Amino acid sequence: MSGVYLYQNRLLPQEEVHISPEDRGYYFGDGIYEVFRVYNGRLYEADAHMRRLQKSAADVRIELPSEPEQLLHQLVELVAANRLTEGTVYLQITRGEASRSHPFPKAAAPVLMAFTNVLPRPLAAVQSGISIVSMDDIRWLRCDLKTLNLLPNVLAKQHALDRGAGDVVMHRGGTVTECSASNIMIVMGGRIVTHPANNLILHGITRAVVLRLANELEIAAEERPFTLSELMEADEVFITGTTAEITPVIAVDGATIGGGTSGPVTRKLQQAFERSIEAL
Numbered sequence: 001m002s003g004v005y006l007y008q009n010r011l012l013p014q015e016e017v018h019i020s021p022e023d024r025g026y027y028f029g030d031g032i033y034e035v036f037r038v039y040n041g042r043l044y045e046a047d048a049h050m051r052r053l054q055k056s057a058a059d060v061r062i063e064l065p066s067e068p069e070q071l072l073h074q075l076v077e078l079v080a081a082n083r084l085t086e087g088t089v090y091l092q093i094t095r096g097e098a099s100r101s102h103p104f105p106k107a108a109a110p111v112l113m114a115f116t117n118v119l120p121r122p123l124a125a126v127q128s129g130i131s132i133v134s135m136d137d138i139r140w141l142r143c144d145l146k147t148l149n150l151l152p153n154v155l156a157k158q159h160a161l162d163r164g165a166g167d168v169v170m171h172r173g174g175t176v177t178e179c180s181a182s183n184i185m186i187v188m189g190g191r192i193v194t195h196p197a198n199n200l201i202l203h204g205i206t207r208a209v210v211l212r213l214a215n216e217l218e219i220a221a222e223e224r225p226f227t228l229s230e231l232m233e234a235d236e237v238f239i240t241g242t243t244a245e246i247t248p249v250i251a252v253d254g255a256t257i258g259g260g261t262s263g264p265v266t267r268k269l270q271q272a273f274e275r276s277i278e279a280l
């Protein structure tokens, strides 16, 4: 995190970005965000990310400071200004600056800032897979909104790392929802199963890409809730996310999944995903 920032409508060096301690994002987490992937200097699935941002903004009643097309154009300029080839763009918009009081402030204007991160592709994890541990999903009931309130996700990720795992798989009463920063899919008898895109999960852009690729490859996919026991008995398990891409899961709570390596359906999807990056 350094270099040129997008702050409101301008590209500025980081040193010139001054965000107030009275920004509602700081004390209420009153804001929304997006993380875009950049491959080869280009934004991947930019329109889908922008649509999700618009949905998050509308549902928490924050007005986007600029039109989506203009914002997208500014992000392209931000990527160019930072000479980013492989990495991410983080964008957040808060409800703005006002003295601390719960009601929406009448005078505050949204505060937008975005920066880039250099991030190599997760090739080792994509190849060898990760192990995950299960944990109660303690989040609120609007997990479909990408808001700044990520404390449960932060605690979940640390829970995994403390146990030597790569991530957690969260569940509500035994029904699997998603991971701390990715969606999760299982493969049973050649069919993909993943939680429906409702209020209990983030509607992952990579999740949608994978479902689209599965359709193109004529791999059956079902969007329905599945249980922890189905997860443990699955032939293959993988997670999907902007930074995780398609990462195989090789163990859950210490028990090996499938053969303990990436399975054939996962590999087919990974290859198709690879082609979608090359076509960018």
Ligand code: PMP
Pocket (backbone or CB within 6 Å): 035, 153, 178, 179, 180, 181, 182, 183, 201, 202, 203, 204, 205, 206, 207, 240, 241, 242, 243
């Ligand atoms: N679920 C959660 C909780 C996330 O934070 C993310 C990362 N944005 C995802 C799923 C995956 O979504 P995407 O594929 O859009 O990165």
